[in-house]
Amino acid sequence: MDKGTYDANYKKLVGGGFEGADAVEKEKPYVGKIKPNKYYVVMKGEKLKNLIVGGIKAEKVKSLLAAQSRAARFKLWVARVVALVLVWAVVVQLMWLGDAIAPRVLKFRSSYSFPCPRIYKNNGYRLVSSNGGLNQMRFGICDMVAIARYLNVTLIVPELDNTSFWNDHSQFADIFSVDYFIDSLRDEVRILKELLPAQKRKVESESLFSMPPVSWSNMTYYYNTVLLRIQEHEVLHFTKTDARLANNGLSVEVQRLRCRANYKVLRFAPAVEALAKKIVQILWHRGPFLVLHRQYEMDMIAFSGCSEGCNELEIEDLTKMRYAYPWWKEKEIDSEKKRNDGLCPLTPEEVTLALRALDIDRNIQIYIASGDIYKAEKRMASMRAAFPNLVKKEILLDPSDLEPFQNYSNRMAALDYYLSIESDPFMPSYGGNMAKIVEDHRRYLRYKKTILLDRKVLVDLIDQYKNGTLSWDSFSMLVKEAHVNRMGNPAKRLEVPGKPKVEDYFYTNPQECLPQVPEPSTDI
Helix, strand or coil: CCHHHHHHHHHHHHCCCCCCCCCCCCCCCCCCCCCCCHHHHHHHHHHHHHHHHHHHHHHHHHHHHHHHHHHHHHHHHHHHHHHHHHHHHHHHHHHHHHHHHCCCCCCCCCCCCCCCCCCCCCCCEEEEECCCCHHHHHHHHHHHHHHHHHHCCEEECCECCCCCCCCCCCCHHHHECHHHHHHHCCCCCCEECCCCHHHHHHHHHCCCEEECCCCCECHHHHHHHHHHHHHHHCEEEECCCCCCECCCCCCHHHHHHHHHHHHHHCCECHHHHHHHHHHHHHHHHHCCEEEEECCCEHHHHHHHCCCCCCCHHHHHHHHHHHHHCCCCCCCCCCHHHHHHCCCCCCCHHHHHHHHHHCCCCCCCEEEEECCCECCHHHHCHHHHHHCCCEECHHHHCCHHHHHHHCCCHHHHHHHHHHHHHHCCCEEECCCCHHHHHHHHHHHHCCCCCECCCCHHHHHHHHHHHHCCCCCHHHHHHHHHHHCCCCCCCCCCCCCCCCCCCCCCCHHHCCCCCCCCCCCCCCCC
8 A cells, every 4th residue: 555545544443434445535514694583583492402302312322222232231141051961961061971881981071180190208119020911910010019119119111022932022112001091190190201311320220129029928028128128229120910919808999999090090992992992882882781701711721621512532632732731730630520529611602502591682782702713613613503693802903903803812911901891781701811801891881791601510510400400491491590699790709718719819809899789689
């Protein structure tokens, strides 16, 4: 814009007549003299009267408009407040529903703010080498968190077992969310991804003190023995983590921290969780599903020495495998006695009879959570005939989805764990670590139905049915009666002083952490 145009526009703006780029100057009013006459006087009087009356009316109109404007603004403010209250009420209801029926329904999640760090005098640093399969390591990690908290030491993110039978080289970050693990526990214990440089140099220049803590210990052992070692060496290495805390006799605070670590802190890594959710969505789209945890892989059968339904050649192969692993201490096993005592994994044929006797819908999807079932083609034939909708992750997913998980048994187990938590009913065929931790987690989720088969009763009834002593109707009725109170109901944890291996495992029934609710229906 040139200066002349700018000056002209500026004058128009100051004069109140600028209406736009194309506005023109208004005509000047006529200012000539008007001769007075009677008509002019009358007109002038009338005009003055009209102006006065008009002015009064204008003031009234202005007051009325102002009052209406204030009322409208007040109504708008009230509407906004009411809307905010309603939105907040909906949010609260969604969050409550999410907790009540989680994780079946998609939860409303607000941004999570992590707790403030707990300030304490650090007594030293603890390295941890977890041992066992995924769920055994999970128990151990939760125990290591509780021990570090009450010894006031810094915990280094645990290493996972890469040397055991499973030969899985996954690290913590491949299975669990490391940052969430560290940040969500910072109000209890300091956790680092690795040792600080000064401590690294100390470990490199001196020998690292390593020890396996005593199994089933209470906190007194850790205060009186372990803490002294940490203070002496500054950095202490635990070579084992399984079953290193007692089931009972610990403070409620210790027990609840174990629960918090298990249920709320050990989230799966994003890649694991995303694929697990994809499988769940596929299953839900098709209808309800039952997760059957089958522990009938070749190594499990060889280790247990349970050979029910196997021929002579198969028994010979299983025995050879058992002797091939020196750390499997029990070699000579009486399979029949062990089975009659309820200590063997149920065979696929026995599980099929149990499902039918419990009147499980033949059309329900049954997701098989397990590794490769021993002699699957032969041993799973009766189950496929009775329940045609048997599925596995390998069937539900494209091979490309599972490629990052292939040859990583712990990552595969993480997928099965997630589905076992999400399923409608869950039924394990054996009381291994997976069955225990899932049973425990489902109790925590307001006692989701978990069918806990009584193997000792069941094999006796199955034998009677097979030899003709029991009719099908009698067999089915007795199986139902035996399992009325074995659906994941609230129960008191069995304590056997001095015999921790005999009593109920803490993580199977962590009653200190469970919701207090009326007992669920016992309908199967």
